[in-house]
Amino acid sequence: MIEDGNLDPTSGVALYRRMLRLRRFEERVVELLDANEIAAHAHEYVGQEAVAVGVSASLRADDVVTSTHRGHGHVLAKGADMAAMFAELMGRESGCNRGRGGSMHIADLSAGIYGANGIVGAGAPIACGAARRFRDSGQDRVAVPFFGDGAMNQGVLLESLNVAAIWRLPVVFVCENNLYAITSPISEMAAGELYERAAGFGLASEAVDGMDVLAVREAAERLIERARRGEGAGFLECRTYRFSGHFTAERGRDFGYRTAAEIEDWRRRDPLDVQARRLDGEEAWGTADRAAISAEVAAEVEAAVAQARAAPWPEPATARDHMYARTYPGLPAGPRG
Amino acid sequence: MTREIGYLEALNEALLAEMARDESIVLIGENIRGGFRPEAMGIEEAFGANRIIDMPISEAAMTGIATGQALAGGRPVVHFQVSSLIFPAFDQLVNQAAKLPLMLGGQGHIAATYLVMGCGASGGRAGQHSDSPHAYLVHAGIKSVAPATPGDAKGLLISALREPDPVAVFVPAVAGAIRGPVEAAADPIPLGQGVVRRAGGDVTIVAVGQMVADALDVAEALAGEGIEALVWDPRSLLPLDRDGLAAAVAATGRVVLFDDTARTCGIAAELAATIAERCHGSLKAPLRRVTRADVTLPYSAPLEAEVLPGRGHLEAAVREVVAWVPGSSSVPG
Ligand SMILES: Cc1ncc(C[n+]2csc(CCOP(=O)(O)OP(=O)(O)O)c2C)c(N)n1
Ligand SMILES: [Mg+2]
Numbered sequence: 001m002i003e004d005g006n007l008d009p010t011s012g013v014a015l016y017r018r019m020l021r022l023r024r025f026e027e028r029v030v031e032l033l034d035a036n037e038i039a040a041h042a043h044e045y046v047g048q049e050a051v052a053v054g055v056s057a058s059l060r061a062d063d064v065v066t067s068t069h070r071g072h073g074h075v076l077a078k079g080a081d082m083a084a085m086f087a088e089l090m091g092r093e094s095g096c097n098r099g100r101g102g103s104m105h106i107a108d109l110s111a112g113i114y115g116a117n118g119i120v121g122a123g124a125p126i127a128c129g130a131a132r133r134f135r136d137s138g139q140d141r142v143a144v145p146f147f148g149d150g151a152m153n154q155g156v157l158l159e160s161l162n163v164a165a166i167w168r169l170p171v172v173f174v175c176e177n178n179l180y181a182i183t184s185p186i187s188e189m190a191a192g193e194l195y196e197r198a199a200g201f202g203l204a205s206e207a208v209d210g211m212d213v214l215a216v217r218e219a220a221e222r223l224i225e226r227a228r229r230g231e232g233a234g235f236l237e238c239r240t241y242r243f244s245g246h247f248t249a250e251r252g253r254d255f256g257y258r259t260a261a262e263i264e265d266w267r268r269r270d271p272l273d274v275q276a277r278r279l280d281g282e283e284a285w286g287t288a289d290r291a292a293i294s295a296e297v298a299a300e301v302e303a304a305v306a307q308a309r310a311a312p313w314p315e316p317a318t319a320r321d322h323m324y325a326r327t328y329p330g331l332p333a334g335p336r337g
Numbered sequence: 338m339t340r341e342i343g344y345l346e347a348l349n350e351a352l353l354a355e356m357a358r359d360e361s362i363v364l365i366g367e368n369i370r371g372g373f374r375p376e377a378m379g380i381e382e383a384f385g386a387n388r389i390i391d392m393p394i395s396e397a398a399m400t401g402i403a404t405g406q407a408l409a410g411g412r413p414v415v416h417f418q419v420s421s422l423i424f425p426a427f428d429q430l431v432n433q434a435a436k437l438p439l440m441l442g443g444q445g446h447i448a449a450t451y452l453v454m455g456c457g458a459s460g461g462r463a464g465q466h467s468d469s470p471h472a473y474l475v476h477a478g479i480k481s482v483a484p485a486t487p488g489d490a491k492g493l494l495i496s497a498l499r500e501p502d503p504v505a506v507f508v509p510a511v512a513g514a515i516r517g518p519v520e521a522a523a524d525p526i527p528l529g530q531g532v533v534r535r536a537g538g539d540v541t542i543v544a545v546g547q548m549v550a551d552a553l554d555v556a557e558a559l560a561g562e563g564i565e566a567l568v569w570d571p572r573s574l575l576p577l578d579r580d581g582l583a584a585a586v587a588a589t590g591r592v593v594l595f596d597d598t599a600r601t602c603g604i605a606a607e608l609a610a611t612i613a614e615r616c617h618g619s620l621k622a623p624l625r626r627v628t629r630a631d632v633t634l635p636y637s638a639p640l641e642a643e644v645l646p647g648r649g650h651l652e653a654a655v656r657e658v659v660a661w662v663p664g665s666s667s668v669p670g
Contacts (some may be wrong), residue, residue, distance in 0.1 A: 005466070039461025039638060074387030089638030091461075102463040102636030119425065121396050153393035181394055182368040189393040255373050314635075319643035323632045333647045334600035334630030336654060337667050 013288045015057060016275045019049040020293065022073045023272060024301045025082065025315035028073065028090060032305070033248055034190050038089045040310035042103050045073035050271035051176050052077035054216025055144060055236070058224045064130045064143040065080035065158040066123030069104050070176075070242070071116030077312045079111040082300065094311035100322060120181075121147060121154030124173065128160050131169040137228075139257050142170045142228050150181025152194050164233035165201040172223045172234040173198065174209065182246045183257040198235030210238030214278070230265075233280040338521045344373040344512040347487035347519045348452070351374065351494040352414070352471055359412060361499060365390040365399055365450075366416025375513070375523045376452070377416065377486035386559065396422050400429035401449075403571040404437065407447040411595070412498070419455040420507070429479040434503045437559040451505040452498045455650055457547045457597045458645055459510040463636040469597040469629060470606050471507050473576055478530060480504040481668070485547030487517040492526030499525060509547035529576035533585060539564035540659050541589045543572055545596040545604050548646065552595050554653045564659055574604055582608065583615045590621035591658045593650050622661035625654040625669055 003021055007014040026046050032038045035124045048060070048070070056077035059065070067074040076085060080096055088095030088106050094102070096108045103127050107115035114130065117123045129144035134141040152175060164171045175194055179186050186194075198205040204226060213265030216238055243263065245251060279285035323332050342350075356362045369377040370391045380389045392399045396417065403413035418424055423430060424618070430451070438446050451474075458467040475481050480502055484490040490508070497504035534549060536554050544552035549570045556566035569585035571578055586592050592612060596605035605626045612624060615619035657669070 011428055039636070040463075042457075076592035091639075097636075099640065100464075100635040101639035102461060104461055104465065105636070118463070119421065138353075150394045155395065156425070183371050183373045184368055184391055184393070188447045189392070222342050240616050255371055257371060296446075313639050314637050316639045316643040319635055319640040320630060334628050334632075335644060336627055337623070 003251035005293070012214065012275065012279055012282070013054055013284050013293070015217070016272065016279060016292050017297065018053045018077060019213060019272050019275065020055075020297050021300070022052060023081075024297050025076055025085070026072055028301050030248060032184055037309075038285070039091065039102070039267035041248040042072070042089075042243065043070040043247045044069055044244040046178055047266065047270070049073055050209065050216050050239045050274070051174065051238045051240055052146070053211050054213045055146075055220040057173050057217045058221040059142065062112060063141050064114055064127065066114045066127045066143070066145045066161055067116040068120070068147055069116065069118055069124065069150070070148070071104070075108070075113050078113050078203050080106070080108040080113055083304035083307040084108070086304050087128070087311045088168055090308050091313065092308060094308070095313045097313045100321075102217060121157040122153040123147060123158045124151070124160035126172055128164055128169055128292055129130055131164070131171040132167060135167070139176065139240070140170070140228050142172060142224050144172050144174055144224070146174045146176065148181065148195060149175065149177040149186045149190065150184070150316045151175070152197065158165045158197075161198055161201045161203065161235070163241050165203055167237065168232045170227040170233070172220065172227050172236060174220070175202070175235065175251060176240055177236045178240050178242045180242070180246070180257065183255050185257065185261065194332060195235055195237040203233050203235045205235040207239060209235040210240030211274055213275050241269075243267060248284065277279060339518045340521060341516055342487055342519050343375070344487045344490050344508070344515040344517070348376040348508065349378050349493055351409070351491045351498070351523065353379060353383060355495055355498040355546065356380065356388060358523075361412040362414060362416045363388050363390060363406065363411060363492065364416060365392060365403060365444045367392050367394060367418055368503075369416050374416070374418070395428040397429050398640070400426040401433060404434050404447055405431065406444050407449045407561065408446055412448045412664040414450040414452055414487060416452045417454060417615070419466050420453050420470050421465050421468055423451070423453060430474065430479065435477045435479050438502065446501045447503050448501050449503045450494070451503065452494075452508065454507055454508045455510045456507045457510050458634055461636060461641070462510070464633040467510070467634040469546070470561065472598045472602060474505045475575045475604065475607070476602070477656040478575070480576065481507065482528065482572060483507045483574055484547035484572065485544075485546055485570055487515060487519045489526060491519050491571065492524055493528070495523055496525040496528055500528065505527070507546055511547060515550070526572070528573045528587065528596055529578050530568055530572040530573065531578035531581035531585070534642075535566065535568040535572050537567040537589065539565045540568045540587050540593065540655055541569060542651070542655065543585065544568055544590065545574070545595045545598070545609055548595045548597055551648050555655065556646050559652065559655060563654065566655060571608070577607070577611070579611055582611060586612055586616045587619040590593060590619050592620070592624040593651065593654045594614070594624065594628070595645055596626070596644060597626050598629060600626065600631050603628055619660045622658050623667045625658050627651050627654050
């Protein structure tokens with residue numbers, strides 16, 4: 001797999017390398033935004049990489065995920081092509097969604113990615129629907145909706161937990177509890193422990209250190225394999241932190257909802273450092289050569305950006321395409337005539 | 338006294354003034370405390386924490402909570418941080434708030450204001466963050482205003498806050514960049530009163546909400562070529578100033594409607610129907626609509642430009658309508 005270079009994909013070094021890919025991707029996205037090569041803004045995944053990588057490491061290529069506004073990490077970790085992701089963000093025809101989706105809607109159905117989503121909580125029932133279909137058609141595939149702590153207060157998410165439980169769906173809900181929904185701290189917004197809510201619905205539910213990729217992978221694997229065997233849905237609360245603001249537009253502004261000291265504390269638990277420290281002294285790490293990994297990932301990112309930049313823009317005349325799978329004369333109409 | 342201030346500041350002034358006047362007013366929304374939202378500044382400091390409620394991400398509940406507050410004598414203002422967030426709340430808006438007053442047979446009313454932020458596109462915010470959803474709520478019977486300027490934002494929000502029914506106030510996504518003259522005093526602008534933004538005798542452009550500024554720019558550009566456009570802004574979508582609309586149409590007999598809601602069953606469609614019913618005798622040419630295309634807004638810039646109602650589209654439509662003589666095609670070119 002490209003994401004692992006020449007590494008053993010089950011190794012701890014491979015997990016480190018995958019997280020580094022997500023980190024470098026996101027850093028490059030911010031640079032491209034600042035250079036106006038990417039429009040509007042992005043919700044950076046930096047700090048939360050252990051979640052996407054740890055969960056995806058336990059998923060098969062034909063399993064399905066739904067994602068969020070903060071979706072780049074999930075999408076890349078699940079196996080989307082990096083150049084196609086950059087191209088999507090740059091609005092190019094070669095993008096995952098042919099430039100129609102952008103950051104909050106990036107999807108690759110062929111890789112089991114049913115899409116990032118601009119509406120908080122909206123991916124959960126979609127994952128349940130896919131899981132219901134898998135179950136009813138005798139396929140042992142699993143669906144994983146990713147979502148944040150904030151999404152736990154959306155009615156549709158609670159409705160989804162219920163159907164996942166009563167239908168014993170092959171679904172594992174992955175909640176990235178990064179303590180905030182934009183400026184709102186979870187302590188003021190959510191009653192009780194999040195993973196206990198799911199337990200209340202009868203789901204197998206756990207909370208893990210979301211800054212530790214091995215801990216996430218182990219717990220995810222348990223829940224995912226259990227769900228795959230038809231033993232019921234699961235819920236994994238990953239306690240994590242976003243190092244950046246809610247989105248790129250927050251840079252250089254301070255809304256005072258969290259302290260510099262708190263951010264600093266969490267940065268000391270950077271998932272990349274946690275995994276690097278674990279690997280220090282291990283034989284695999286010595287031979288893998290951290291600098292070489294870093295150089296490989298940097299080269300991959302630059303090649304992907306170059307490929308995206310060279311890709312054509314969509315033709316304006318195709319702006320109405322894909323609205324319908326079957327169209328009729330005059331449909332869709334506008335802006336004139 | 339008139340000063341030049343921003344659109345969001347104007348909303349903030351209206352809220353602060355009315356909250357001081359009417360202590361039943363409470364603002365409820367997501368991430369509204371702590372300075373993240375310019376329109377919600379200073380409320381906690383001035384009126385205390387009970388008057389500004391930060392909600393979990395629960396739009397359906399927050400809208401229903403407002404209905405309950407209103408039935409119990411409160412006057413809630415529900416803040417939707419992006420226009421598409423009215424959709425998760427749709428049951429509470431349409432089945433509850435809009436329908437309850439009649440079904441209650443007059444026993445009570447619902448004095449709630451919906452501050453619908455982030456209407457329309459602002460460049461790359463893509464399919465789920467670029468909606469102009471005005472027509473959905475108008476269709477449901479919810480009184481609706483679409484202020485184009487800071488002055489109207491203040492005046493119309495004040496009226497909404499004094500109305501005994503639900504009123505939606507649609508705020509453009511680009512509001513943060515709009516500045517204009519605003520009265521320091523808290524003067525309401527009544528619902529149901531349109532306004533002539535620019536006089537002209539050759540053609541009437543009816544522009545809705547965030548389209549008004551572009552319409553004025555196009556009108557100025559065309560004036561250089563001797564085409565004088567009257568620009569009329571309905572301001573209030575429900576109730577609609579039908580007399581004002583008819584007068585603006587009669588003034589030139591040639592009409593282009595300029596609206597960012599969907600083409601099919603959008604605001605321009607209703608305006609066109611009204612003109613067809615009321616102004617048949619004064620029309621000298623078929624009217625033209627320039628609207629958003631009936632599509633999800635694609636992300637990529639060249640696609641966005643193709644399906645949004647732009648100045649280029651408007652200019653072309655105005656030229657066509659001005660040049661129209663009997664015998665020309667009645668189908669838009
Ligand atoms: C239904 C809905 N409500 C509100 C928003 C605006 N919004 C976007 S992200 C966000 C916070 C989400 O918090 P959380 O689920 O914890 O995810 P995080 O941003 O922390 O990753 C909000 C309120 C939205 N996009 N969708
Ligand atoms: Mg969060």
